Amino acid sequence: MKIIAIVSAKGGVGKTTFSANLGTEFARTGLPTVAIDLDPQDALRLHFSAQAPGPEGLVQATLAALPWRQHFLRTGNACELLPYGRVQESSREAFEQVLREQPRLLQDSLQGLRLPQDAVVILDTPPGPSAYLTQALSACNAAVVVLLSDAASYATLPMMQTLLKRYCLSRSDFSDYAYLVNQVDHSRQLNSDVAYVMRMQFGARSLAPVHQDQAIPEALASNQFVGDYDPLSRAAHDLGAVSEQLLRMLTVGAGSAA
């Protein structure tokens, strides 16, 4: 089992959309894939045409001490989803309290799932530091920092690096992290320039950029994944390239750790 955390310091960078599409890409290559929503917005389920529209998810299962697997949703494609769950404010606070008290909760629960060896788990997280982010970073084998190519994203880099250093880099089961620059638009000079600077700075940790593409919002609106909605689009192409890169990163990382 490989766990990838999708993180960012700033909201609105496209983490959830990316998590959903990445999960689908992985599932397509034949890997058992689970996407887990750690974001109280409970938005990841919107990207999957979930067949069981029940309100329960991660929170209900944890608070009721039920196995997580019970709330896995079969989705429209091979990727399975564990939604956050539609919850009252009190339940959310209780859940977050549990997360703070048991720093290894996510890690242990994931191990307890006994997923196949080649399974991939994708963790979607809320923006900025939180108990969710701490849990995700402590549990993952790899992390993807999602950014927009703008000055605001650029300014958040030091904070993210501090968190990665604290929770990930010292662990022997952690492969590596990488940066994804999202919604790159070369027809806008500043956007293009910042993307350039970021890629130069990130070097080998730079994933292939995902370009601004109308196919992404259109796919969401029509309840499809980009790769299904418009397989010839730049965005579909980019997402495919990134998932391949991440798979390679995980395999190489596992090899070097062993």
Added chain:
Amino acid sequence: MKAAATQASGLYPGEPRTGLFDPAPSVHKARPLLWALAAIVAAVLCALVIAVPLDTEQQFGFGLVTLAAALWIRHKVAGPLGAMFLIALSVTGSLRYMFWRLSSTLDFDNLIGTVLGWGLVSAELYALVILLLGYVQTALPLRRQPKALPADTGLWPTIDIFIPTYNEPLDVVRGTVLAAQSMDWPADKLRVYVLDDGRRDVFKRFCEEAGAAYLTRSDNQHAKAGNLNAALKRTDGEFVAIFDCDHVPTRSFLQLTLGAFLHDPKLAMLQTPHFFYSADPFERNLNTFRIVPNEAELFYGLVQHGNDLWNASFFCGSCAVLRRAPLMEVGGIAVETVTEDAHTSLKMSRRGYNMAYLGIPQAAGLATESLSAHVGQRIRWARGMAQIFRIDNPFFGPGLRLGQRLCYANAMLHFFYGLPRMVFMTAPLAFLFFGAQMFQASGAMVLAYALPHILLSIAANSRLQGQFRHSFWNEVYETVLAWYILWPVLLALVNPRLGRFNVTVKGGVIDKDFFDWRMGLPYMVLLGLNLLGLVGGVWRLLSGDGTVSTVLINLVWGSYNVIIAGASVYVAHEARQQRNTPRVNATIPATIFFANGRTLACETRNFSSTGVGLNLPPRASLSIGEQVRIALSRDQLATVLPGTVVNVGDWIGVAFDELSVAQQRELGQITFSRADAWAGAWGTAKPDTPLGSLRDVINLGLGNLLRLAFRRDSAARMRVAVGARPPRPNNP
């Protein structure tokens, strides 16, 4: 040879050079007697091998043994050692032939025989000299690598880029200027100058907009050389890089070339190859583009590397860097001849400065657009080289080492092939028409001596040049130009002051296929004469007039001439050329943006400064006239350009809308400025096999001739010959 080889291996670029004819000092001092003895023994042995008389059977035996040895070496002994053995065999066979020729075949009994016979042997002597000089020149190509620059860019020198232009359209020059400005070099140490001898307002405005310096002068004296000299007076960079206005440099040009200068303070000039995106008239009209190495590949792929070993690679007018101080020391660019580039090199060599050649394409341009333009360019080169040979002969005068004298001399003598080539193309006619005996020897004896001479030289040259010039193609290239360069060369030898600089025309359009009768006439005449000669020979055979073996030898020779002349005639058949800007085949990731915000990921098939061809995935469709934006991206660079779909088929063509200077610059940085976009074809031609090449040339010369004769209506179908082979994978 051994001494030269040993020393050459220690001759890394930039190290202080010692003359290659000076033995290494330690060897020189340690065993002078031994060396002298070895030299004497070798000389005596050589003389014996060359001069010992043999009867016909024995000489045939010699030929068989040497040919068998050559075949064995060709297949079994790789690398420079094998090349050396093949050269040794070839030199032996050829000198033996020439010794026999001079000592036993010139006993003429009438005046016509004497004149024609001596004419032929003179042409053969010329060919032998060129063959031997060629071996010296190319036996051990240096193939130097780039030298690193210091990490501290503060130590990097200042550079002026000169882009001289006279009458070329701005469309051709624009990309060169923008690419020159984009070269990776500290901005405060790089200045780009457009030297406009046309004094055109549109150029001035473009330079202002692009931020390049624009220089003009009041007259056009001494053409390009004068233009460059005028600019030298008004600038002060430590180095000068010169680009013909259609040679678009890559970003890396300066970083790859300047290191050598910092390592070797005596280095005055470094030349890089002239690479062409487009097909030259030979390649276009014979359909051999990227299949058979073109005329220039031998020079830039091998000859300059060979020259480099002897510190005699020379400046070719473009895609080169010169150090200003030595250049000014010889009075700037030479103005005495029309090949100012080579002459400038020679002058600096005489002052003891070093020359270098770096065989990595770092700029690319347009090949000549038509046969007449191509011939015009070669006439200028030939005339200029003959002028230098007359007024500043490399065999004489101060400052040069023997190797330099030989290499420079070969560069010049090489252009004297016009007359000898015409002699070879007409020699068998003297016998076939008039029965004149130019060899006073039996046919068997001629074969016994001539065959080893010819076949061994083919074997050696195929090994030395195979990657850069296929066997027998030399004959085609030379024959096409022979008639045209013959007269200017003779004129320049008589009076080197005659003759003007003619500008090479580039970037033209040929609307439809046509046969250039005016240019083709000399080869038509050669072809016709040789065909008549064959008729005469057959008549001689049937009527029993003349020794059968002599008739047969002349018939074979005449047939070979028919093939070569046939191929040459075909070069004058100008194939259609539609574009006046180069279109380069290259695969670059691209995205089409549609008006509704949707996208299509694809790849380029080719690019030019005015549009792109795109390979679409199956199922994608576009319509002509559709407005799109095209994003091109490579590594970290990307640009988005507006355009219109102009062509839909297996692939689509998009013509860019009017691009701003900034957009043109971005486009150039992703396309022309990146050598990996277009340099895949460099030095990757199929290696030569002499028989395969002979087949190609026969196919071209005879096949096309037959098609020309019998199917006059379908011009397209005639152009099959060698082009019919499947293309190599990297050139879709």
